[in-house]
Amino acid sequence: MSAAVGPSGLEGPGRRPLPVTGAWQPGDPPGGRRFLAVSPTRSFALEGGGALREVTLAYETWGSLNQDASNAVLVCHALTGDSHVVGDAGPGHAAPGWWSDLVGPGRALDTDRLFVVCANVLGGCQGSTGPASLDPATGRPYGSAFPVVTVRDMVRAQRYLADHLGVERWLTVVGGSMGGMQVLEWGVLYPHRVRSLVSIASDAAASALQIAWSAVGRGAIANDPNWRGGDYYGAPAGQGPHAGLALARQVAQIHYRSDAVFAERFGRELVQPLGDRYDPWAKFQVESYLDYHGEKLVRRFDANSYLVLNRAMDLHDLVRGRGSLARALSRIEAPVCTMSITSDTLYPPYQQLEVRDLLAAQGTPTAHVLIDSPHGHDGFLIEFEQVGAGLAKFLASV
Amino acid sequence: MSAAVGPSGLEGPGRRPLPVTGAWQPGDPPGGRRFLAVSPTRSFALEGGGALREVTLAYETWGSLNQDASNAVLVCHALTGDSHVVGDAGPGHAAPGWWSDLVGPGRALDTDRLFVVCANVLGGCQGSTGPASLDPATGRPYGSAFPVVTVRDMVRAQRYLADHLGVERWLTVVGGSMGGMQVLEWGVLYPHRVRSLVSIASDAAASALQIAWSAVGRGAIANDPNWRGGDYYGAPAGQGPHAGLALARQVAQIHYRSDAVFAERFGRELVQPLGDRYDPWAKFQVESYLDYHGEKLVRRFDANSYLVLNRAMDLHDLVRGRGSLARALSRIEAPVCTMSITSDTLYPPYQQLEVRDLLAAQGTPTAHVLIDSPHGHDGFLIEFEQVGAGLAKFLASV
Numbered sequence: 001m002s003a004a005v006g007p008s009g010l011e012g013p014g015r016r017p018l019p020v021t022g023a024w025q026p027g028d029p030p031g032g033r034r035f036l037a038v039s040p041t042r043s044f045a046l047e048g049g050g051a052l053r054e055v056t057l058a059y060e061t062w063g064s065l066n067q068d069a070s071n072a073v074l075v076c077h078a079l080t081g082d083s084h085v086v087g088d089a090g091p092g093h094a095a096p097g098w099w100s101d102l103v104g105p106g107r108a109l110d111t112d113r114l115f116v117v118c119a120n121v122l123g124g125c126q127g128s129t130g131p132a133s134l135d136p137a138t139g140r141p142y143g144s145a146f147p148v149v150t151v152r153d154m155v156r157a158q159r160y161l162a163d164h165l166g167v168e169r170w171l172t173v174v175g176g177s178m179g180g181m182q183v184l185e186w187g188v189l190y191p192h193r194v195r196s197l198v199s200i201a202s203d204a205a206a207s208a209l210q211i212a213w214s215a216v217g218r219g220a221i222a223n224d225p226n227w228r229g230g231d232y233y234g235a236p237a238g239q240g241p242h243a244g245l246a247l248a249r250q251v252a253q254i255h256y257r258s259d260a261v262f263a264e265r266f267g268r269e270l271v272q273p274l275g276d277r278y279d280p281w282a283k284f285q286v287e288s289y290l291d292y293h294g295e296k297l298v299r300r301f302d303a304n305s306y307l308v309l310n311r312a313m314d315l316h317d318l319v320r321g322r323g324s325l326a327r328a329l330s331r332i333e334a335p336v337c338t339m340s341i342t343s344d345t346l347y348p349p350y351q352q353l354e355v356r357d358l359l360a361a362q363g364t365p366t367a368h369v370l371i372d373s374p375h376g377h378d379g380f381l382i383e384f385e386q387v388g389a390g391l392a393k394f395l396a397s398v
Numbered sequence: 399m400s401a402a403v404g405p406s407g408l409e410g411p412g413r414r415p416l417p418v419t420g421a422w423q424p425g426d427p428p429g430g431r432r433f434l435a436v437s438p439t440r441s442f443a444l445e446g447g448g449a450l451r452e453v454t455l456a457y458e459t460w461g462s463l464n465q466d467a468s469n470a471v472l473v474c475h476a477l478t479g480d481s482h483v484v485g486d487a488g489p490g491h492a493a494p495g496w497w498s499d500l501v502g503p504g505r506a507l508d509t510d511r512l513f514v515v516c517a518n519v520l521g522g523c524q525g526s527t528g529p530a531s532l533d534p535a536t537g538r539p540y541g542s543a544f545p546v547v548t549v550r551d552m553v554r555a556q557r558y559l560a561d562h563l564g565v566e567r568w569l570t571v572v573g574g575s576m577g578g579m580q581v582l583e584w585g586v587l588y589p590h591r592v593r594s595l596v597s598i599a600s601d602a603a604a605s606a607l608q609i610a611w612s613a614v615g616r617g618a619i620a621n622d623p624n625w626r627g628g629d630y631y632g633a634p635a636g637q638g639p640h641a642g643l644a645l646a647r648q649v650a651q652i653h654y655r656s657d658a659v660f661a662e663r664f665g666r667e668l669v670q671p672l673g674d675r676y677d678p679w680a681k682f683q684v685e686s687y688l689d690y691h692g693e694k695l696v697r698r699f700d701a702n703s704y705l706v707l708n709r710a711m712d713l714h715d716l717v718r719g720r721g722s723l724a725r726a727l728s729r730i731e732a733p734v735c736t737m738s739i740t741s742d743t744l745y746p747p748y749q750q751l752e753v754r755d756l757l758a759a760q761g762t763p764t765a766h767v768l769i770d771s772p773h774g775h776d777g778f779l780i781e782f783e784q785v786g787a788g789l790a791k792f793l794a795s796v
Contacts, residue, residue, distance in 0.1 A: 047676070047678070048676065048678030049675075049676070049678070148678035148679070150678070205666060206666070207657065207660070207661055207665075207666075208657075208660035208661055208663070208664035208665055208666070208682070208683075208684040209652070209656075209657045209660045209661070211664075211666075211682050211684050211685065212648075212652045212660060212684045212685070212688060213652060215648070215682075215684070215685045215688055216645060216648050216649050216652065216688065219641075219645045219648065220618065220621070220645060223618070223621060223622060223641045223642065223645055224621060225623055243617075243621045244621065247614060247617045247618060247621055250610075250613070250614050250617065251614050251649060254607070254610045254611060254614065254653075255652075255653070258607075259605065259606075259607045259743065259746055262605065262606035262607045262610060263605055263606055263607070265606070266606035266609075267605075267606055268603060268604070268605075268606070268609075268715060277447075278445070278446065278447070278718070278719070280445070280446030280447070280546035280548070280709075280713060281546070284606070284609050284613075284712065285606075286606040286609050286610045286613070287609065287610070287613045290610060290613055290614065311678075314682065315678060317666060320676070321676070345657065345743060348657055
């Protein structure tokens with residue numbers, strides 16, 4: 001039996017050893033990153049009651065800020081994204097830009113006209129302060145000592161970046177999934193700092209289903225003995241919580257997609273076509289696909305960041321401390337574009353429509369774009385043409 | 399951070415220690431089980447090329463076989479089911495019957511008129527031969543030495559039970575999910591031994607999505623160091639692969655259900671309502687629900703059986719060795735009722751309709767019942783009224 005169900009093989013013989021964490025670390029090539037020390041004179045207080053003595057944001061920009069600072073766009077990334085919205089993979093960037101087709105000269109976010117900014121979120125692992133960062137109190141990585149952060153904390157840190165860049169009002173703040181959560185919090189926390197908002201495949205508060213998926217992703221990591229309660233950074237190379245993080249990613253890789261796409265792309269294809277003899281151990285292509293995506297994330301992500309950001313998403317709730325969703329949304333003054341994906345079972349369209357309907361009832365200008373796609377939640381990273389067209393049309397109306 | 403994401407707590411202080419395996423074992427109370435030694439004079443050859451020197455099936459029956467043996471119904475159980483279709487929990491049965499509302503006097507499967515039979519499948523862990531059984535060659539549990547079994551192997555073993563009980567033709571063979579796979583294989587392997595078939599929330603071949611979910615469930619178990627490559631039966635109490643099996647179950651418990659049900663049942667409710675102070679560590683009810691279901695399965699199931707049966711489901715393919723689906727289905731002579739659940743994203747209705755349409759095109763009498771339910775795949779274990787009504791109506795027509 002074990003031949004077909006053995007451990008993931010991430011650290012099998014002949015494999016390139018994996019770094020303990022895929023986090024970007026000081027001393028690594030910066031790539032396109034710049035760095036901002038947020039709130040350098042005092043510690044950064046967090047919504048959950050904790051505080052961080054130092055907060056750094058790693059960010060990238062494309063295009064130029066115009067004279068009256070009216071052309072700045074903030075892009076907010078999703079759970080496993082980072083500041084590298086556009087550009088090739090290369091030193092300092094393990095993966096190519098996750099929205100390359102949307103950002104650039106002549107693209108929906110036209111860098112000939114716009115100044116586009118993206119920062120790695122607080123709690124992330126690609127240059128911004130997160131659990132893999134050094135805790136100034138101990139000189140060692142935070143690990144299990146890293147505090148709870150919320151989407152509001154992420155946005156509050158980004159507000160310092162806006163100040164630093166001289167952006168009094170973003171022309172728009174746009175993002176998908178966890179990025180869309182940040183978008184809405186921007187509108188509620190800082191209504192005067194945004195001229196428009198675009199929230200894609202996201203919602204006003206994490207649903208029970210989203211929390212459930214988060215919980216099993218966390219369980220996958222916590223069950224990995226190499227996670228060591230979160231304090232694994234001193235482990236020898238190859239002994240990080242790779243199997244756990246890879247498994248968490250594999251679970252997500254399924255519920256981010258759809259039956260239709262898997263059926264068309266993989267069906268019942270085997271990695272090695274059957275020969276003369278029926279081989280009950282033959283591996284299916286879809287299994288190989290999951291292995292690939294698990295390992296790919298392990299090479300560029302940090303397991304503790306995965307936990308911290310998942311928890312932040314679970315805690316996402318526009319209502320918290322604000323009485324009701326209607327009251328929270330009533331703080332938003334800017335026009336809001338919501339987008340949903342027809343086949344998204346993780347963030348079903350009704351969740352965005354709830355936001356849109358409440359805003360519209362309050363007289364806030366709204367637009368809703370339903371992206372017709374079989375790709376499930378990941379559609380916002382795949383359907384560039386529809387997302388781009390919706391974005392361009394909305395921005396033209398602002 | 400670790401407070402909210404620590405290991406599952408299945409073996410925490412003050413907890414009742416969990417048995418290494420939840421498998422039923424010789425010496426345990428039999429409950430309603432009887433046992434049949436299948437093929438006692440020679441070893442049982444398996445489709446994958448392996449063989450088992452001894453095969454035992456544990457089975458239960460309700461009602462009486464009539465004189466011409468025309469009233470026998472075979473119920474086939476799903477992945478984590480067993481022979482205990484109906485009845486209370488009690489000695490030998492960790493859980494009450496999984497279809498209690500469907501089977502009994504005056505019920506859809508009316509035991510005043512019918513003789514209802516269910517056997518734990520080959521590879522299972524509730525009395526039939528599986529990986530927790532003793533290997534006669536070594537006197538120790540098979541563990542990692544247990545061979546691959548397929549749905550066809552399960553059905554071939556059940557055929558011995560039919561012979562033993564004196565049932566030349568089942569009035570019907572009925573089951574959901576993995577049970578439905580057995581139903582269709584009965585019709586293809588033994589067309590003269592069935593008078594009708596009822597396949598619920600199942601399909602003609604495992605889809606890529608189903609295989610993907612199987613794969614991550616396997617990964618959850620394989621990542622658990624207490625799984626020990628499958629040879630864990632000699633471990634001290636409390637040191638079985640509980641965390642891995644529980645996690646596999648939790649993943650399944652989500653994709654067996656639906657956003658709608660989770661949203662209505664759990665929403666964003668917390669286990670402990672918030673007091674004056676915002677508590678970022680507060681646990682959501684849906685997390686507690688997942689913990690509960692993980693532990694519940696661990697108490698009554700065996701991790702290796704989970705692996706073996708998941709693999710059997712992945713290998714489910716009516717086409718294998720039979721040229722095409724149409725050719726495979728053309729062997730079926732009995733009327734076939736297929737049932738689907740509207741909200742089932744794991745076995746979407748189109749899969750059953752494909753079977754129905756091919757059968758109908760071949761002139762086989764068919765019926766299709768679409769069960770209107772928000773409960774997702776698990777609807778076949780919940781919507782007793784609709785399943786029962788469909789079943790009763792179909793049986794009346796046979």
